[in-house]
Amino acid sequence: MAKHRTGVFFGTFDPIHEGHIRLCLAALSGGDVDRILVVPLRGLPDYICAADPEDRWRMTVAACSVDPRLEPLRIALDAPESSRIVDLLRQIRRRDDKSELVLLLGSDALLRLRELHHAKEILKSFRFLIAPRPEQDDLDALKAEVLALSSQGVRLRFLLMDPISASSSRIRSASVMAEDSGLPVDVEEYIAARGLYAQDIRIPQAGVWLPRLFAALNPHRFSHSLSVARTARRLALIHGLQPLQAEEAGLLHDCAKCMPIRKMQQIAREHSLTADPAYLQSGALLHSLVGAWVARNEYGMADPQVLEAISYHNTGIPGMSRLAMCVCLADSIEPLRGSNPRLDAIREVADKNLERALLLSLEGTSAYVRERGKELHPRTLQTIAWLQKLPGVQVSF
Numbered sequence: 544m545a546k547h548r549t550g551v552f553f554g555t556f557d558p559i560h561e562g563h564i565r566l567c568l569a570a571l572s573g574g575d576v577d578r579i580l581v582v583p584l585r586g587l588p589d590y591i592c593a594a595d596p597e598d599r600w601r602m603t604v605a606a607c608s609v610d611p612r613l614e615p616l617r618i619a620l621d622a623p624e625s626s627r628i629v630d631l632l633r634q635i636r637r638r639d640d641k642s643e644l645v646l647l648l649g650s651d652a653l654l655r656l657r658e659l660h661h662a663k664e665i666l667k668s669f670r671f672l673i674a675p676r677p678e679q680d681d682l683d684a685l686k687a688e689v690l691a692l693s694s695q696g697v698r699l700r701f702l703l704m705d706p707i708s709a710s711s712s713r714i715r716s717a718s719v720m721a722e723d724s725g726l727p728v729d730v731e732e733y734i735a736a737r738g739l740y741a742q743d744i745r746i747p748q749a750g751v752w753l754p755r756l757f758a759a760l761n762p763h764r765f766s767h768s769l770s771v772a773r774t775a776r777r778l779a780l781i782h783g784l785q786p787l788q789a790e791e792a793g794l795l796h797d798c799a800k801c802m803p804i805r806k807m808q809q810i811a812r813e814h815s816l817t818a819d820p821a822y823l824q825s826g827a828l829l830h831s832l833v834g835a836w837v838a839r840n841e842y843g844m845a846d847p848q849v850l851e852a853i854s855y856h857n858t859g860i861p862g863m864s865r866l867a868m869c870v871c872l873a874d875s876i877e878p879l880r881g882s883n884p885r886l887d888a889i890r891e892v893a894d895k896n897l898e899r900a901l902l903l904s905l906e907g908t909s910a911y912v913r914e915r916g917k918e919l920h921p922r923t924l925q926t927i928a929w930l931q932k933l934p935g936v937q938v939s940f
């Protein structure tokens with residue numbers, strides 16, 4: 544059987560961007576590697592990172608949640624300041640001495656191939672390097688290094704990738720984040736909310752909330768929460784609502800989602816959040832009410848409209864505010880949910896008619912639940928009936 548291949552991707556990831564993720568996904572889908580360890584470094588000898596290591600770590604974890612074969616590893620962040628790449632490689636080897644290691648190089652690292660060529664100790668660990676195919680000029684300039692590597696028995700494989708505008712240095716130097724920033728949506732939201740790379744801070748409490756959410760949620764849920772915040776903000780801007788309220792509610796909406804059900808039940812009982820047995824038996828239902836309680840008591844969220852939006856983000860409720868609609872809808876259409884004809888149709892309607900888009904989304908949920916022979920909570924059915932009677936909802940586009 545062919546030897547298992549583990550990719551190792553060192554970088555400052557300051558910040559991690561689409562170029563990094565695409566390189567990883569291309570290496571995985573091409574069968575070059577079976578999994579990839581993504582290892583953020585503290586810095587480089589000639590480069591001091593602009594963002595704090597913990598912020599870079601959280602963004603890296605969020606971005607890597609796109610594929611379970613991407614494994615963020617914080618060994619460099621936890622290692623003594625004096626640690627070198629070879630020390631980190633030894634640690635990686637100790638964790639896994641069976642697979643062949645393959646080194647992934649980003650575009651910037653590729654242009655520093657000359658330094659790597661001299662780093663014989665590092666090259667001893669790798670017989671195989673992968674990098675995005677550079678521009679022809681860069682390729683010509685690299686010829687000597689590539690030949691030198693191959694004379695040492697190290698193969699370099701270039702992956703053809705779609706051109707992408709992402710570059711960490713461009714992101715760091717832009718005073719306003721470009722529409723096509725080349726950042727994954729969760730990373731883009733993290734940077735904007737937190738005000739990294741000299742952006743204005745958008746969510747005043749983000750410095751406290753993001754670490755807390757990161758600790759409370761699994762990587763997938765953390766990434767989803769960032770994406771919902773971004774989507775809810777966008778919908779609020781389109782529909783003339785308060786963007787900060789929508790963004791904050793989006794960020795916090797699932798803050799209780801990864802809590803064990805027993806803990807949710809305990810909070811619900813102690814604080815009389817609901818007596819509904821259907822809610823008390825289901826984390827999928829209960830996390831919204833408990834989430835609003837946690838948002839108020841542990842995140843200091845005092846805005847009743849934001850708390851309402853969190854409370855009903857899963858079922859909706861007749862008479863709900865348009866802000867709550869934004870969050871409920873953003874939860875179901877955020878871009879990380881992928882693409883299918885039904886979802887894309889709702890996304891299109893969402894930009895024009897909030898009520899109708901929410902109706903379509905809840906009807907879709909209802910059909911999905913029924914198809915699986917499960918019961919929908921009556922509150923969702925009541926919300927659907929309420930939305931159907933609202934003026935302007937039945938128009939078609």
Ligand SMILES: [Fe+2]
Nearest residue numbers: 796797800857
């Ligand atoms: Fe939720």
Ligand SMILES: [Fe+2]
Nearest residue numbers: 767796797874
């Ligand atoms: Fe959610």
